[in-house]
Amino acid sequence: MGRARAWLRLALMQKKLADYLKVLIDHKDEALVEYFEPDALMLSDEAIVIIGLLVGLNVIDCNLCVKEEDLDCPQGVIDFSLYLRSSNTISSDSSNEEQGDPMTTVLDQKNYIEELNRHLNQK
Incomplete structure (x- = not known):
């Protein structure tokens, strides 16, 4: 493997x-x-x-390590759920039509992550 x-x-x-x-x-x-x-x-x-x-x-420019000794071991999984808002926390002023739009959800997630990034950079 x-x-x-x-x-x-x-x-x-x-x-x-x-x-x-x-x-x-x-x-x-x-x-x-x-x-x-x-x-x-x-x-x-x-x-x-x-x-x-x-x-x-x-x-995509990839720069991956191939000299690792643990290439045979299963790789860790990054849990992104901490950084993503659940669908029921989308702002209540959005219409029902917008909540069903996948692009709106993606943009909401992007804005949320950028907001978290700005907050972390300020610290």
Whole structure:
């Protein structure tokens, strides 16, 4: 598992994850058939669509550590619930129509996090 995590981190840092998976998909008969079930996503035609979506990760600059000794250990989970308001604390002056709008909820969350950031920076 640690090798897979290291490979994934290196591929993200090199911005070649989509390219590497494209090579695997192109040679799926030799490389992937023994590791995946016949109806697996990696062996289907839709895998090309996923590779196309992974190209979007190339705009992100990743700087990940690959020398960690604990690559085989499960990684910790960051609990963001402390920073997010629950849906029932949205301001009461919003109309019912706005509460159902996902973009309004996202913007409310963004404003709340920025407010927390400003408060922390003032301390």
